[in-house]
Amino acid sequence: MSTQPSSLSFDDALVTEAIRRIESDGPLEDQSVLRQLAQTPEPAPWPSVRRARLLAERLGLxxxxxxxxxxxxxxxxxxxxxxxxxxxxxxxxxxxxxxxxxxxxxxxxxxxxxxxxxxxxxxxxxxxxxxxxxxxxxxxxxxxxxxxxxxxxxxxxxxxxxxxxxxxxxxxxxxxxxxxxxxxxxxxxxxxxxxxxxxxxxxxxxxxxxxxxxxxxxxxxxxxxxxxxxxxxxxxxxxxxxxxxxxxxxxxxxxxxxxxxxxxxxxxxxxxxxxxxxxxxxxxxxxxxxxxxxxLQPDFALPYYRQLQARLDALAPARVVDAEHAQGQAGSLPQPASDAHGAPVLLAFELPPERPWPPVDVPAGIRTWACDGSAAGRDAAVRQVAAWRPGRLVVACQAAASPDRGTERLLRELLPLAGALHLGLVDADQASDAERARWPRWLQDAGLAATVSFHGQWQAGFATPSAEVQETTP
Incomplete structure (x- = not known):
């Protein structure tokens, strides 16, 4: 997905960049604007542009x-x-x-x-x-x-x-x-x-x-x-x-x-x-x-726009389907790549910025990558995994976070690029039982449980044989 619109007018580009500069001194109150944006989802970066346009009208820009x-x-x-x-x-x-x-x-x-x-x-x-x-x-x-x-x-x-x-x-x-x-x-x-x-x-x-x-x-x-x-x-x-x-x-x-x-x-x-x-x-x-x-376009690769797009992506409700729909959907999922034999990869997804990455206990010989959750970040992660073609790919998510549509989209895009795809949790010992349990339940509801292995700790994703499909949450 392109992160640079091809028909952004100069006025929209100007007010979008101006709002970014105004918010460098502190974020503007935008709850009503976000609710309005959630009613008509659009591909990135148009939600950021629409948000800036609505805030600019409030400020008289x-x-x-x-x-x-x-x-x-x-x-x-x-x-x-x-x-x-x-x-x-x-x-x-x-x-x-x-x-x-x-x-x-x-x-x-x-x-x-x-x-x-x-x-x-x-x-x-x-x-x-x-x-x-x-x-x-x-x-x-x-x-x-x-x-x-x-x-x-x-x-x-x-x-x-x-x-x-x-x-x-x-x-x-x-x-x-x-x-x-x-x-x-x-x-x-x-x-x-x-x-x-x-x-x-x-x-x-x-x-x-x-x-x-x-x-x-x-x-x-x-x-x-x-x-x-x-x-x-x-x-x-x-x-x-x-x-x-x-x-x-x-x-x-x-x-x-x-x-x-x-x-x-x-x-x-x-x-x-x-x-x-x-x-x-x-x-x-x-x-x-x-x-x-x-x-004459803003630089949507800046951290401000990536973080803003991650907020806007989170507005969309998580895609939850019933078990019958999930079974039918699982059959249409892309299958893991049988010809992917590259070195194992540990991919962090939407981890808090303050958490150090890569972790110090990553086993030797494992490549690491971090994705901030924005559309640009997901595209970059998918391109890198496609270049590496790992035999085993472990996606590490924050245990206390909530799985959403962005997580599901990333997993579906990564499935055909690795020999085996695993989902592991970070800081699982600091999360509650309910927070840890919702991840395997979400995989089941989203129709991903048949092809994505779940682990309560991301380290287990490299210790478990690839043939294993599911692990019980601790």
């Missing part, structure tokens, strides 16, 4: 999630407005309205410097494991503002935020989501900056050039030529060597045609090295999100 979904675009629009102002500020910093001169190298550094640094940080966060939250400052600002305004304070809001981040990190989507928000904001900023730059250059006359005092002018000229290579491949004008030298010499200012080439070179560099990378990165983020969004 779905309303917070809906509010966050509604406010997230509004927060992004607000940040976009700030980026528009930033784009206008970048364009204004490039254009000197008083002297009407533009230093193309300084302008390009001002337009692309912070963009290039933030882009490198985001790429580095993708390449370095565990640093997914380090990049995309604008994206983290969007996520933080959304959480503060929509999820509210208190343990519920914190649990939802942490649960969402955990799901995104587990699916390796957190840096991509934050990056998408950041790239969209930068894209808008560059669009505004380019539009403002084009408007200024189209409506007023400016002198474009470059100048330096400490650096080698030849290096500047080579930098302009190198930066012009990619925009030139995309159709933008490329300044030739004579124009580059003239732009760097205050005594020989280029003519109107040369100024137009330099202006288009500046616009082309902003588009190619600023806007285009952000568009490509945003597209990559959308593609990765589409490919990985199905991974």
């Amino acid at each position: 779905p309303a917070r999630v809906a509010r966050a979904r509604d406010l997230a675009p509004l927060v992004l629009i607000g940040l976009a407005a700030l980026m528009v102002l930033a784009g206008l500020g970048l364009a204004g910093a490039v254009v000197d309205a008083q002297e009407r001169r533009i230093n193309v190298i300084a302008s390009l550094a001002g337009l692309l410097g912070l963009h290039g640094l933030s882009l490198l940080v985001w790429v580095g966060a993708l390449l370095l494991p565990g640093h997914g939250r380090a990049g995309a400052l604008a994206g983290r600002l969007w996520l933080t503002l959304t959480a503060r305004t929509a999820l509210g304070r208190g343990r519920e809001g914190a649990a939802l935020l942490q649960a969402g981040a955990q799901l995104l990190e587990r699916a390796r989507l957190l840096p991509w989501l934050l990056g998408l928000a950041s790239h969209l904001l930068w894209t808008l900023s560059f669009c505004v900056a380019v539009a403002a730059l084009l408007a200024a250059l189209a409506l007023r006359r400016y002198t474009l050039g470059w100048e330096t005092t400490l650096l080698d002018p030849a290096q500047f000229a080579r930098a302009i030529d190198a930066l012009a290579w990619l925009p030139g491949r995309l159709g933008f004008p490329v300044p030739d060597a004579a124009l580059v030298r003239a732009a760097g010499d205050p005594a020989s200012t280029p003519g109107p045609a040369g100024q137009a080439v330099l202006a288009w070179w500046l616009v082309g560099c902003v588009l190619v090295y600023g806007l285009l990378p952000r568009l490509l990165c945003a597209t990559a983020c959308v593609a990765v999100w589409a490919l990985r969004r199905h991974r």
Whole structure:
């Protein structure tokens, strides 16, 4: 049985993980919820999901999630407005309205410097494991503002935020989501900056050039030529060597045609090295999100979910049938495997967590395994026994516990995997006579007594010949 649902929505995954985090401080009262779940049994892990959904409704978590979904675009629009102002500020910093001169190298550094640094940080966060939250400052600002305004304070809001981040990190989507928000904001900023730059250059006359005092002018000229290579491949004008030298010499200012080439070179560099990378990165983020969004699932292999599923499995009443039904059912049971000759195996089933396992008095040459009773634990135990194919398998259960449907299901699945199957009790000397007696009676009622040997002590399962079928309870 699969323990990972294939169609769990993000909202269900989010509230399920949030309830787990809330219950890390102490279990929630869930008796009424458990009674409701017992009325409609489902395969694991859906009962855990339904329980979390019902508890989340009591705590008001779905309303917070809906509010966050509604406010997230509004927060992004607000940040976009700030980026528009930033784009206008970048364009204004490039254009000197008083002297009407533009230093193309300084302008390009001002337009692309912070963009290039933030882009490198985001790429580095993708390449370095565990640093997914380090990049995309604008994206983290969007996520933080959304959480503060929509999820509210208190343990519920914190649990939802942490649960969402955990799901995104587990699916390796957190840096991509934050990056998408950041790239969209930068894209808008560059669009505004380019539009403002084009408007200024189209409506007023400016002198474009470059100048330096400490650096080698030849290096500047080579930098302009190198930066012009990619925009030139995309159709933008490329300044030739004579124009580059003239732009760097205050005594020989280029003519109107040369100024137009330099202006288009500046616009082309902003588009190619600023806007285009952000568009490509945003597209990559959308593609990765589409490919990985199905991974946004809780980790149902965690001990919390295994223990919870064991509680939910115990809700189902034990399957008790009359003797006539048991006899008819026994004939349909799978028989022990005649070709299983592996080393003996001692399998613990639903023993208390505080009890040490394996016990110190296990005879030499006997393999041991422990099953916590969850669906995942039963599947793992069955797979391991199938791999070992033991000639003798002893399932050890707590004497004071009550046999239930999970115990019966496990025994039926183990029957065809071992040469002989035995059921023994742990701590039988600490249990009452009635508690010890109900185990062989349950085997009889469940139709298992003909194929599963019972022993009052698990040690007897290895001392008794395989041909023996039943032992009287001490």
